[in-house]
Amino acid sequence: MYNSLQLRQTQKLGLALTPQLQQAIKLLQLSTLELRQEIKAVALQNPMLEVEDDGNDERFESLESLAEQESKADSNDTFDPFDNDSSVKCTDTAFPDANQTINISSDQNTVQNLSENQGQRLNSADTRHGQSLGNDDVYEGETTEDLHDHLLWQLDLSPLEGADRLIAENIIDGINDSGYLQESLESIVATVRETYPEVSQEDALSVLKLIWNYDPLGVGARSVQECLRLQLEAKTPSATTELALHIVNEYLKELSVRDFRTLCQKLNIKENQLKPAIDLITSLNPRPGHGAVKEKSDFIIPDVIVIKGNDGRYYVTLNSDSIPKIKINEHYRQLASQAQTEQDRKFFKNNLQEANWFMQSLSKRNETLMKVASVIVEKQQDFMEYGEGSLHPMVLNDIASEIEMHESTVSRITTEKYILTPKGTFELKYFFSSSVSTDDGGTASSKAIRARIKELVSKENARKPLSDSRLSSMLADEGIIVARRTVAKYRESLGIASSSQRKRLV
Known part of the structure; x- marks a missing residue:
């Protein structure tokens, strides 16, 4: 045995990802927005590439032409100190008499107050409308107001000061996106007492009652029952409103499962008397925070x-x-x-x-x-x-x-x-969707079955909604073999409630 150096040559078959192939795979999976950004980035790095400018449309002008027009306009408006401008006459200006006393200090205070107020309005408006210079992630003109901004804006219009304002700010911070107060009044009071030791829980409850009147109505509620009650109390008093309030306060459990027969027995009324109150309750918003501020719409450009x-x-x-x-x-x-x-x-x-x-x-x-x-x-x-x-x-x-x-x-x-x-x-x-067997040996798309379930539910009798078993048998009559559990899964994926929750009074 001895060690020696040898030179051997072998051939192997393999797939090598060249830079060109890697780039092709990368572009293949990019969305339209990501591809736009990639094209612009590559064009900036590679001087041999140029993005074609669709400048044929006469309705649009390039930035260079606009800048040139602006510079020409500025050159025509050159200030001449010896120009006798007839638009400004000395007779248009009122000069004080020599004996008249001018209160300079009050004028300066007025100007200073106006400047401070204007600055505050500009700062608050810029913050609400996305024009803050300190936020580079938001472009100018974009609406970034959320529920908390909407509530703070209403707080700025209220006369609350000192401890009450600090309580209100802590309450607003504890409200989630659905509009419910998640923080307890005890924790809010404990936080405020670090600055104002004399604050009590009754003070916090008084401020909370003021926030209950903010827009949207029902914001700051601590439960669904309280949220519905606040909205009902704001409506015009009537027999229907009183009955709806009584149902919300005493029989919310029966209402949640739509046990209308039990409700009629306990309230000693008929269905035609119960229906207006149920319609009024269902017209309320159990999540007041969701519709408070309009969200930005997303637009899709088709490929x-x-x-x-x-x-x-x-x-x-x-x-x-x-x-x-x-x-x-x-x-x-x-x-x-x-x-x-x-x-x-x-x-x-x-x-x-x-x-x-x-x-x-x-x-x-x-x-x-x-x-x-x-x-x-x-x-x-x-x-x-x-x-x-x-x-x-x-x-x-x-x-x-x-x-x-x-x-x-x-x-x-x-x-x-x-x-x-x-x-x-x-x-x-x-x-792309999975297939479900039919009785004739064919297949049906799972999405088509979902669409059929949605259609059947939309045409059902509101007093007697179709159960999952009934939907399964109706699909079987059409030749589509689907188990009850599969129907339930498809129904839940469509956001359709169960038959007991879909029951209505007609």
Whole structure:
């Protein structure tokens, strides 16, 4: 045995992820918003790439043209101290008499007070409307007001000062997004006593009663019963209101399970007398904080659009306006041909190669998106025509085998990609669903079954709602074999309450 050095050559087959392939996979799974940001970032780093500017629309002007117009306007308005402006005349200004006494101190105080008040209003308005200079995460003009801001704004309009104001601020801090007070009055009083030792629990309760009158009505309640009671007490007194208050105070448990027969027995009334009170209670808002401040709406830009052809079938077209268009910068292309040094030629060559790779990856992404969307629409023609109830079962493997790609590729290209159809805008993932066997040997989509359950519940008798067992038997009559537990699972996923909770008085 002896040690020696040997040189051997072997061949192996393997998949190497090149930078170009890694970039293509990354672009494939990006959403439209993320892809926009990626294109802008790459265009800033690579001088050979240029984002095409849609400057053909005459309704919009570029920032450069606006700046040029502003500079011209400023140059025309040059101040001339010797210009005799006839718009300002000495007779328009009232000068005091020589013997008149001017109270300078009072005028200065007035100006100072006006400045302070104006500054406070500007600061509070800027904070509510997202124009605060200290908050870089909020763009100018964005509405960021929440329930706590809304309550604090009302507190600023109230005359509360000192200990009462501190109690009110602590109460508002203890209110959750639903509008309920989660902190106990004892803990609030203990916090306030660190500054004002003489504060009592009765003082805190008095301030809480004032906050109960804030908008939205019922905010600051400590329970659902108290929230409903506050809203009922604010309504115009009537026999229906008194009955509703009595039900909320004494029979909330029976009301929660919709045991109307027991309610009628205990109240010694008939159903036609109970119905107006129940309708009044159900019209109240058990979560007053949710509707206090309007939330910002989210808008979705579809990646592909479904259009109906002359033959009556549906086809897919790419939404070209969803992402910015890019091209090779001609100016830098000319500079590359005029490069003198080896370093400059290498710089332009590398950037041009990366730019071409990026544009090819974008083109490949759009091509894959069109392939997947076209197959989905082809398989879901009935959905495009009739809606969710006609959705066919489909899994990732069905699309992957059709376009001869891997399931992971289909999963990436359908994540956070949206399609505009005649029935609304949906994520491409929406069209994939599991299948349920039918009695004729076929299959039905689980989402189509959910849509059918929703339709059956919407047409049920409100006095006798359909139970899960009854829904299961009705689906079986239509050839769809679904167990009762599966029906219950689908019903809960749709946000539909149980049959006992759906019971109504008609």
